[in-house]
Amino acid sequence: MTAAKTTSKAKAGKSNADDYLRMYRQMVRIRTFEDNANQLYLSAKMPGLTHMYSGEEAVAVGICEALTDDDRITSTHRGHGHCVAKGADFKQMFCELLGKEEGYCRGKGGSMHIADQSHGNLGANAIVGGSMGIATGSALRAKLQGSDDVTVCFFGDGATAQGLWYEVMNMAALWKLPVIYACENNGYSEYTKTEEIAAGSIMARAEAFGIEAHQVDGQDVLAVNELTQKLVARARKGEGPFFMELTTYRYHGHHVGDINRDYYRSKDEEKEWKDNRDPIVRFRGYLVSEGIATEEEIEAMNAEIETDATDAVAYAEKAPYPPANEVDMHVYAD
Amino acid sequence: MREITLSQAVNEAIAEEMRRDPTVFLMGEDVAEAGTPFKVLSGLVEEFGTERVIDTPISEPGFVGLAVGAAMTGARPVVDLMFGDFIYLVMDQLCNQAAKQHYMSGGKLQVPMVLRTNLGATRRSAAQHSQSLQAIVAHIPGLKVALPSSAYEAKGLMKTAIRDNNPVVIFEDKLMYQDKAPVPEDEYLIPFGEAAVLREGRDITLIGTSSMVQVAGKAADILANEGISAEVIDPRTIVPLDEATLLGSVKKTSRAIVIDEGHQSYGVTAEIASRLNEKAFYHLDAPVLRMGAMDVPVPFSPALEDLTVPTPEKVADAARRLCAGEMIHAA
Amino acid sequence: MPHEVIMPALGMAQDAGRLVAWLKKPGDPIAEGDALFEVETDKATMEVEAQAPGFLTDVRAAEGDDVPVGRVIARISETAETAETAGAALPEPSAPSETAKKAAAASAPPDDLPEGRSVILPALGMAQDTGLLVAWHVSPGEEVAEGDVLFEVETDKTTMEVSAEAAGFVAAILAEDGEEVPVGERVAILTAEKPTAPVRQKRSAAGVEAPQSHEAPAAPKETPATERAATPPVATGGRILASPKARRLALEEGLDLARLVEAGHPQPFHVRDLEALKTLQDARPATAAAAAQATRRFNADIHREGFSEFLAWAAESEGHADAPALLAAFAAASFRSGREHAPICVIVERFGEESRHLDPDRAATGRSAVPDEDAPAPDLILRDLRHVSISSVELGAEDAPVLTIMKRGEGLAVTLECGAGHLSAAAALELVSGFTGRLEEPLRHLL
Numbered sequence A: 001m002t003a004a005k006t007t008s009k010a011k012a013g014k015s016n017a018d019d020y021l022r023m024y025r026q027m028v029r030i031r032t033f034e035d036n037a038n039q040l041y042l043s044a045k046m047p048g049l050t051h052m053y054s055g056e057e058a059v060a061v062g063i064c065e066a067l068t069d070d071d072r073i074t075s076t077h078r079g080h081g082h083c084v085a086k087g088a089d090f091k092q093m094f095c096e097l098l099g100k101e102e103g104y105c106r107g108k109g110g111s112m113h114i115a116d117q118s119h120g121n122l123g124a125n126a127i128v129g130g131s132m133g134i135a136t137g138s139a140l141r142a143k144l145q146g147s148d149d150v151t152v153c154f155f156g157d158g159a160t161a162q163g164l165w166y167e168v169m170n171m172a173a174l175w176k177l178p179v180i181y182a183c184e185n186n187g188y189s190e191y192t193k194t195e196e197i198a199a200g201s202i203m204a205r206a207e208a209f210g211i212e213a214h215q216v217d218g219q220d221v222l223a224v225n226e227l228t229q230k231l232v233a234r235a236r237k238g239e240g241p242f243f244m245e246l247t248t249y250r251y252h253g254h255h256v257g258d259i260n261r262d263y264y265r266s267k268d269e270e271k272e273w274k275d276n277r278d279p280i281v282r283f284r285g286y287l288v289s290e291g292i293a294t295e296e297e298i299e300a301m302n303a304e305i306e307t308d309a310t311d312a313v314a315y316a317e318k319a320p321y322p323p324a325n326e327v328d329m330h331v332y333a334d
Numbered sequence B: 001m002r003e004i005t006l007s008q009a010v011n012e013a014i015a016e017e018m019r020r021d022p023t024v025f026l027m028g029e030d031v032a033e034a035g036t037p038f039k040v041l042s043g044l045v046e047e048f049g050t051e052r053v054i055d056t057p058i059s060e061p062g063f064v065g066l067a068v069g070a071a072m073t074g075a076r077p078v079v080d081l082m083f084g085d086f087i088y089l090v091m092d093q094l095c096n097q098a099a100k101q102h103y104m105s106g107g108k109l110q111v112p113m114v115l116r117t118n119l120g121a122t123r124r125s126a127a128q129h130s131q132s133l134q135a136i137v138a139h140i141p142g143l144k145v146a147l148p149s150s151a152y153e154a155k156g157l158m159k160t161a162i163r164d165n166n167p168v169v170i171f172e173d174k175l176m177y178q179d180k181a182p183v184p185e186d187e188y189l190i191p192f193g194e195a196a197v198l199r200e201g202r203d204i205t206l207i208g209t210s211s212m213v214q215v216a217g218k219a220a221d222i223l224a225n226e227g228i229s230a231e232v233i234d235p236r237t238i239v240p241l242d243e244a245t246l247l248g249s250v251k252k253t254s255r256a257i258v259i260d261e262g263h264q265s266y267g268v269t270a271e272i273a274s275r276l277n278e279k280a281f282y283h284l285d286a287p288v289l290r291m292g293a294m295d296v297p298v299p300f301s302p303a304l305e306d307l308t309v310p311t312p313e314k315v316a317d318a319a320r321r322l323c324a325g326e327m328i329h330a331a
Numbered sequence C: 001m002p003h004e005v006i007m008p009a010l011g012m013a014q015d016a017g018r019l020v021a022w023l024k025k026p027g028d029p030i031a032e033g034d035a036l037f038e039v040e041t042d043k044a045t046m047e048v049e050a051q052a053p054g055f056l057t058d059v060r061a062a063e064g065d066d067v068p069v070g071r072v073i074a075r076i077s078e079t080a081e082t083a084e085t086a087g088a089a090l091p092e093p094s095a096p097s098e099t100a101k102k103a104a105a106a107s108a109p110p111d112d113l114p115e116g117r118s119v120i121l122p123a124l125g126m127a128q129d130t131g132l133l134v135a136w137h138v139s140p141g142e143e144v145a146e147g148d149v150l151f152e153v154e155t156d157k158t159t160m161e162v163s164a165e166a167a168g169f170v171a172a173i174l175a176e177d178g179e180e181v182p183v184g185e186r187v188a189i190l191t192a193e194k195p196t197a198p199v200r201q202k203r204s205a206a207g208v209e210a211p212q213s214h215e216a217p218a219a220p221k222e223t224p225a226t227e228r229a230a231t232p233p234v235a236t237g238g239r240i241l242a243s244p245k246a247r248r249l250a251l252e253e254g255l256d257l258a259r260l261v262e263a264g265h266p267q268p269f270h271v272r273d274l275e276a277l278k279t280l281q282d283a284r285p286a287t288a289a290a291a292a293q294a295t296r297r298f299n300a301d302i303h304r305e306g307f308s309e310f311l312a313w314a315a316e317s318e319g320h321a322d323a324p325a326l327l328a329a330f331a332a333a334s335f336r337s338g339r340e341h342a343p344i345c346v347i348v349e350r351f352g353e354e355s356r357h358l359d360p361d362r363a364a365t366g367r368s369a370v371p372d373e374d375a376p377a378p379d380l381i382l383r384d385l386r387h388v389s390i391s392s393v394e395l396g397a398e399d400a401p402v403l404t405i406m407k408r409g410e411g412l413a414v415t416l417e418c419g420a421g422h423l424s425a426a427a428a429l430e431l432v433s434g435f436t437g438r439l440e441e442p443l444r445h446l447l
Helices: A017-042 A057-064 A080-085 A090-097 A132-144 A157-161 A163-175 A202-208 A221-236 A267-276 A279-289 A295-318 B006-020 B044-052 B060-072 B084-098 B134-138 B151-163 B211-225 B243-253 B268-283 B312-323 C098-104 C244-252 C257-262 C273-282 C284-293 C307-318 C323-335 C425-440
Strands: A072-074 A151-156 A179-185 A212-217 A242-247 B003-005 B024-028 B053-055 B076-080 B114-119 B144-146 B168-173 B180-182 B196-199 B204-208 B230-234 B237-239 B256-263 B289-293 C003-006 C016-022 C035-040 C045-049 C054-057 C066-068 C072-077 C117-120 C130-136 C149-154 C159-163 C168-173 C179-182 C186-191 C295-302 C345-350 C353-358 C380-385 C402-408 C411-419
Touching: A017 A057, A017 A080, A017 A090, A017 A221, A017 A279, A017 A295, A057 A080, A057 A151, A057 A179, A057 A221, A057 A279, A072 A132, A080 A090, A090 A295, A132 A151, A132 A163, A132 A179, A132 B060, A132 B084, A151 A157, A157 A179, A157 A202, A163 A179, A163 A202, A163 B060, A179 A202, A179 A221, A202 A212, A202 A242, A212 A221, A221 A242, A221 A279, A279 A295, B003 B006, B003 B151, B006 B024, B006 B044, B006 B151, B006 B168, B024 B044, B024 B060, B044 B053, B060 B076, B060 B084, B084 B114, B084 B134, B084 B168, B114 B151, B134 B144, B134 B168, B134 B237, B134 B256, B134 B268, B144 B151, B151 B168, B151 B180, B196 B211, B204 B211, B204 B243, B204 B312, B211 B230, B211 B256, B211 B312, B230 B243, B237 B268, B243 B256, B243 B268, B256 B268, B256 B312, B268 B289, B268 C244, B289 B312, C149 C186, C244 C257, C244 C273, C257 C273, C295 C425, C307 C323, C323 C345, C323 C353, C323 C380, C323 C425, C402 C425, C411 C425
Parallel strands: A072 A151, A151 A179, A179 A242, A212 A242, B024 B053, B024 B076, B076 B114, B114 B168, B144 B168, B204 B230, B204 B256, B256 B289, C345 C380, C380 C402
Antiparallel strands: B003 B180, B144 B237, B196 B230, C003 C072, C016 C035, C016 C066, C035 C045, C054 C072, C117 C186, C130 C149, C130 C179, C149 C159, C168 C186, C295 C411, C345 C353, C402 C411
């Protein structure tokens, strides 16, 4: 991939209405996408399972808004947010979720393997921690080839239990690779609280390898973006790797079928996060109070995104499946 | 023609490809100054530097994962896995990630990497350093598997592997690194999916992989003295497999034995024998036999270890009995 | 529980030991460890000790006997009385001692019957499956001359005497006076030598035993892989073992693998065996001629045939007269002896048409012909040529015995032709005489 350097969309945290609006827009797009995907599952129109990102929008958006199309990300099983944040469009995403030919992966990856190479998304991964090696390898390649792109590796708190992370952090630190490990700590590893699966401190794990570790409120998109911009700039100069722990919360269950979940997570807690710490509501308030947008404009934007999504869903539902002869295509590259 | 060792042949192949394509690089344990414990890669770090010949920590899943990521984003890594036995460690990165990225992305992502490792027992290295695990990776769609049987094959197959845009696993016979064979000076590649008929025969086809090619050849010598003419074929790659050559031979001789150093059960021999049975059934005058390593972990004691692998005598014996029309099972 | 005293295993290469001397007598008290008897092996004489305390009883081997290793030769019981009450008999396949031999005369399992010429309850010429064995005229052990009356059997009409076919000794009597015996069943055994342990038992003791019994070639289970068998296993159930290539080439070249089987060629067959097959098939004319020589042929004349009358009567009283079915019934009935439980399929060829009849002698008259697809291969072929002017036939053996009926003057001519392998001479005679008898007096068939 030797695309010409695109104009960096990342600005160094200065007030920029367009950037903020775009950030807000992206977060709403993620939320809207997830709501629609959830509906598709509940109305039995979506094959398989998927994992909702709702509540964590500020993490994906705050980070991806600091990246260019040349920068890479690797994603997780909870990957729609990263995919949208890195520039994907609704139609192809919904098509992929429904297994249609026009999906990003021609229907062959599905929700858990959705990838959008044109925007640098190396793909969601169904194996917990499975993409850590890939992200680090991408950074290795950047260093080898003298390219200044950066790779961000998204993973959850649960993935800190995977041995692979320690192996790749070790190598990333040894060779000073331009990779940023972004741990989306939403307090739960599937159905178990994080404190029951991660001993000691997550930050300390990165620090043990001499990797600079930062903690940030994952519900504050501006804070996330500001931090990311700094780290990305430094990584481009060869000062990487870096580690970020983002405190966040997923509103839905582990996957769309995880509906009755108060046996491991109280409704009160969920309510608390939704009511008091919602990243979109928070940012909306900020935009309005800073005079960047009016409530009406925001409402209009929301409505527009809603329509986009609805149209895209309708489109995807009507779109054709891949033809049968594709089943054994793409096993091998030519 | 000059003769060089298998070790030198591999070295040459990698060096030539690294000169030809700057995106090719090497990584693995002790690949740089040490040139690996088998000394195959000696001299490469001097020519290409530590940027392109990277010593890794003992993190097999980790550095294979890195190779996958590097390959997905434009590099062409050659990863050294010190012993084939360690394949178990890297199965997720190799089989869940590398093998499937091209397919899962609908053809958009590719993983042009080579995993270079070895096979072969009778080195007194015991159970965890003596396995021949080609069957395990051959089973996974998306991977290609090459089994060079001499220095000549090793060089040609390695070059092809590096230029292939898919993840390729190459198994070298660790006992053959010092064996010499004629290797041309001029550049040549051996395409995948092309078997080599090493010896023509009329009475029985002996199909051997890797370390077993020599065994088959020696068995053919023994049989020749008894008036039995054996055809010896080396498939060279098992994925893709040159079925046409194998079938053509069996249709001619009407008998076959498949010999591989993986275990007897559920292995490469079973797959090849099965295909011959399916597709040459009406040409068979005898059942197709499989001969693999015994279904036991490789024992340490030399008295025991040597019993567990196919030998020329065992192969010749089986062939003799098949040609005589006996109803037998393989050892 | 009594403890069994056995002839112990004596070493590597010995199957039996000679019991040289008993050291205890029956009834003696025994302590554990007492020496019971002495055995001579090929190496030395050894003492065998008691393994339990008690009293020595049920002694079954005598001094001087060669006793197989493992044979029970005595017991150590709780009391001094023998344990030989009902049901407590010691297992002894064939006891070699004098006492044992005498005991064997009482009753022996079927395997223990002496070998000799079988005497069967003969086919009685009528539509009868069994006969009442009225009385024996001889006893076990008696010497008989050829023609001596052995026993009397009562049929539905009369009482017949059955005589000895050759001189010999009555070694076994296997049915008692007053027992119903199926036609064809063995009722006595005659031997050339005087029997040492003649047997006499009821039918029910020995169990039913068909003459054509378990002499079938013992086809071992298909063992696909034993060690290097010099003679590979014979196929079971008519299945021929051959390599796929051999089969295909045989098919393509019109070769019949079954001929190799007949010729006794060891299986499985491979391509090289087809060479032998080709030679065999070339020699076929010779074997055919040889087969032709092995054809059996009987000619019979019936001067006064009652069949046409019978047919007319049946048409009148039953409303229909199915000549082929009735002929098939007569033929099947004549063929039935020894096949009480097997289906008989008869094909009748008449006026160029073929009809098949399954067990026509068993159904009420007029059983309809079975459809071709369901019918088994025929056991008998009946060629009704009464409507043409053929006076005699000599067609040679076909796949099944063939009865041909032709007009002869006022009566009928009947010819039976069959291969030597189809029927024995006696069975063929029985078939043709039974058939002609029924054609002469059909009404007896119904009674």
